[in-house]
Amino acid sequence: MFHFASEQGIRLKQNTGVYMEFSPNITERLARARADLRMGVPVVLEGGAVVLAAETLTAERLAALRNLGGEPSLALTSRRAQTLKAPAYDGDVARIALPADASLAWVLSISDPADDLRAPMKGPVQSLRAGDAAMHRAAIALTKAARLLPAAIVLPIAQAAEFARAQNLTLVPASAAIDDGLSPLNPIVSARLPLSVSEAGRLHIFRPDDGAEEHYAVEIGRPDRSKPVLSRLHSACFTGDLLGSLKCDCGPQLRGALAQMGAEGAGVLLYLNQEGRGIGLANKMRAYSLQDQGFDTVEANHRLGFEDDERDFRIGAEILKRMGFGATRLLTNNPAKVAKMESCGITVVERVPLKVGENAHNHGYLATKAEKSGHLL
Numbered sequence: 001m002f003h004f005a006s007e008q009g010i011r012l013k014q015n016t017g018v019y020m021e022f023s024p025n026i027t028e029r030l031a032r033a034r035a036d037l038r039m040g041v042p043v044v045l046e047g048g049a050v051v052l053a054a055e056t057l058t059a060e061r062l063a064a065l066r067n068l069g070g071e072p073s074l075a076l077t078s079r080r081a082q083t084l085k086a087p088a089y090d091g092d093v094a095r096i097a098l099p100a101d102a103s104l105a106w107v108l109s110i111s112d113p114a115d116d117l118r119a120p121m122k123g124p125v126q127s128l129r130a131g132d133a134a135m136h137r138a139a140i141a142l143t144k145a146a147r148l149l150p151a152a153i154v155l156p157i158a159q160a161a162e163f164a165r166a167q168n169l170t171l172v173p174a175s176a177a178i179d180d181g182l183s184p185l186n187p188i189v190s191a192r193l194p195l196s197v198s199e200a201g202r203l204h205i206f207r208p209d210d211g212a213e214e215h216y217a218v219e220i221g222r223p224d225r226s227k228p229v230l231s232r233l234h235s236a237c238f239t240g241d242l243l244g245s246l247k248c249d250c251g252p253q254l255r256g257a258l259a260q261m262g263a264e265g266a267g268v269l270l271y272l273n274q275e276g277r278g279i280g281l282a283n284k285m286r287a288y289s290l291q292d293q294g295f296d297t298v299e300a301n302h303r304l305g306f307e308d309d310e311r312d313f314r315i316g317a318e319i320l321k322r323m324g325f326g327a328t329r330l331l332t333n334n335p336a337k338v339a340k341m342e343s344c345g346i347t348v349v350e351r352v353p354l355k356v357g358e359n360a361h362n363h364g365y366l367a368t369k370a371e372k373s374g375h376l377l
């Protein structure tokens, strides 16, 4: 057990750097930053900016931000800017000037498309052109990683590190927020799990180093590692997998894939926690609201400020490799999944179609995926 004679002793050791290894590294600080933004706590970017997620902004924090002086702006994706008819001069992101009298309601109405149709005249919104968008790009990446609406207030500040320390805020490098590296995935535990499709079931849990969601692999039988394994990359769908939603085909696909693996006596179903094609359940429900206003699944994602598909299929390839597989027969109708597995070093010897669960409610959804996302009918 550690025991320190005095506070003075602790301070001395800190000053000499002896305890530096306890400080969170950049990856850990990024995980904190995501949690902070979800709670409405500001995050500071090295290089000089304070960031507040639009979705969790409060009137008090907006007022406090104003008190800091300077010129805050709103970071949006170019997808969202397009809907607002605001030019995006920075490629994938747009910087919108925050009017001096902008209220919390204004920020939310620009960031959230929920009432776009009811109140279409939101503007005019003015896009900033001069200057650099690096901080805004990092802010968008952080809000997306936090599964919030991709919109954030960004205030440039001098002496960012000092400000973060004084206010006890998480400080992260902007470059780390946009780093697209795949976090190492660690096998945590695996245990026998008899299933109705096969009594020889096993569930493996994989935990990424970066504090993001865990992912699961359901192994059926004991597939031969030297042969292509029948596999499926299934993305979490709370509504379809658990509730039996008729809006998509996820539940029947999940059960159909497991049934096929059970029938063949071997297979691996990867259950990736990338709900809503990677935008999170809250945002997926926002997309569903927009779909009830008449937009299709792709348009709804775009209006929210997301790409059609924000998933990271490298995770699936990595888990298969960690489990000892190099080749697969992939159960999917999505050619993008095949391409991604191949580019990540998993040979797809066969695409096995998985067409189950079409009904009157999801007919349009499936047709849109075929038409706009290249799914094979």
Ligand SMILES: Nc1nc2c(ncn2[C@@H]2O[C@H](COP(=O)(O)OP(=O)(O)OP(=O)(O)O)[C@@H](O)[C@H]2O)c(=O)[nH]1
Pocket: 233, 234, 235, 236, 237, 238, 247, 248, 250, 253, 274, 275, 276, 277, 278, 279, 284, 287, 288, 297, 301, 331, 332, 333, 334, 337, 369, 375
């Ligand atoms: N954003 C969004 N996500 C949705 C919607 N409907 C279903 N999803 C999500 O889409 C994902 C389902 O995709 P998958 O079935 O794994 O993959 P796919 O791209 O359809 O390809 P397949 O392998 O052919 O099924 C799940 O994460 C669902 O939560 C929607 O309308 N909007």
Ligand SMILES: [Zn+2]
Pocket: 237, 239, 240, 241, 248, 249, 250, 251
């Ligand atoms: Zn679904």
